Amino acid sequence: MSGRLFDKVWDRHLVVSPEGEPALLYIDLHLVHEVTSPQAFEGLELAGRPVRRPELTVATMDHDVPTIDADKPIADPLAAAQISRLRANCAAHGITLHGLGSIEQGIVHVIGPQLGLTQPGMTVVCGDSHTSTHGAFGALAFGIGTTEVEHVLATQTLRQVKPTAMAVTVDGQLGDGITAKDLVLGIIRALGVGGGVGSVIEYRGEAIRGLSMAGRMTVCNMSIEGGARAGMIAPDDTTFAYLEGRRHSPKGRQWEAALDDWRSLATDEDAQFDHEIRIDAAALRPGVTWGTNPAQSVTIDDKVPDPSSFASPAQQQAAQRALTYMGLEAGTAIRDIPVDVVFIGSCTNGRLPDLRSAADAIRGRKVSPGVRALVVPGSARVKAEAEAEGLDRVFTDAGFEWRSAGCSMCLGMNGDILTPGQRSASTSNRNFEGRQGPGGRTHLVSPGVAAATAVAGRFTTPGDL
């Protein structure tokens, strides 16, 4: 046994590993949402197969749910049909569904941890690439396609070629006001958008240990943006403190047994990785993307880069193409770029601590005239908890829209979109062309920077206000 966290979780889920075939891994938790599941249920029914373990399957609706007018019927007929299909599929197969109106409804990667469903050492899959989020608990968690969703529904297993193991070690401590989002943008900048393909990343080092669970989820969430299959962080007292007492966390003697087991998961000191990169936490500054993939970022103190500064002709062309799409001139100071829309939310940054840090930046201030700003809590429970703290009033007093839970403008499926040419400061995870709406221009930032930017009308940090 090579003694890495990843191997330990992998090995304990091996059902069979036949010669010449990918391994068959047992899946402890299968999360399901409305967009990537209908064709999987249909395939199952066409083949006359049941859902093998409905009690290990949990569904919610998040991708195309409206975030306004929660009391009215869903206006978009296609979204309404997709959501009603999920309800019917869950009812037919005995799958627990946290639907609209439930306090547990929300973005699938927010509700799993919130319910205590995501635990150290588990395997977690979902038909969504940001399933890597759950790796923050020391689970092996990754996104799958719809055919694989059907496979897991039918067999509670998945065929997987074992990825390689990469260490991303973050030495030192993050500076004042530097967040997990700035850290992961810095990691992806170093790794490149495809640098993690074929590997599972373990995030290690002092700065990782110092992150809250919300921060760890932000980091693991964006593993896929560096191409990695999954991201993982060894469970520790921070993890256990988060889990204790949650609805699905073990209780009593089971809790003690689980703790003993979870403490054995950490990578052994002498273990080796297939690849390693090191990041100096103290050198990080607030990150802002300038291009059309999440590796194309600089710090807020920088300027939009000159395409000719890149090494290869292909990178130069990609940078030029990105600047053209983004409507940016090389050499423009990031702080001089005005924005039209600010979006705070998503599975990356839609948790209560994210909303608190955004609220702290704007308390008593006003959104800049001409800027549209919206806050979309990651789950109905996050929304309720934020309201109990009065955060909704902080946002609405400042001129933000306060919405209901969902994926919303992260991927623009539900009508919350940018119009062509609009520029956003967004706490989400992808700045691909058209991601937030056709022709929209996305800059990824932390919640604090997003909120401060809404006030200033151009990129700025909370400390600068």
Place this chain on the structure above:
Amino acid sequence: MPGVQRIGGRAVAVDRANIDTDQIIPAAWLKRVERSGFEAGLFGAWRDDPAFPLNRPGAAEAKILVAGDNFGCGSSREHAVWALQDFGFAAVVSPGFADIFHGNAISSGLVPAQAEAATVARMFAALAADPDAEVVVDVAARTVAIPSAGLEEPFALPDFARWRLLEGLDDVALTLRHAAAIDAFEAARPSWLPAQAPAGPAHR
């Protein structure tokens, strides 16, 4: 799913790296609950540009897409594979594929032919010189060829994936051969692991 041995026909070349699945099939198309009918959404935004290679005369008959490295990065949406197939593509040739896309392609019978970067560069050059040149992707031999340009090179495809593509196998049926092993595994899982109370009519 029918098996696929050899694909020959026209190709479309998109010489860009890191083509993400939001470009291949924009999110607005994901509201469909069907597994087909995505052809009009393929590269939806990029097709607004008349110069985009998919708008070239003859592209509608193309069977093979040749693209830059890290093809299919981003979202897990298998709709990206379905959109390529609905348009008529049976294979994508690239120096590299994002992991989830690669798995989805094999699941749905689209051949992800991972060729050396130098091979793909030569294919781009050959297709720039003759956009109508015949391209051949031989799954059995794991080779890509442009006969008129004298090009024939190997591509990478794992053995098991190659077998599944050749035979057009249903992965669930293959896995259910191991049903006894799954039963045995389940019997030994730790008792603290989360499970939902039985819900709905399936648990009457």
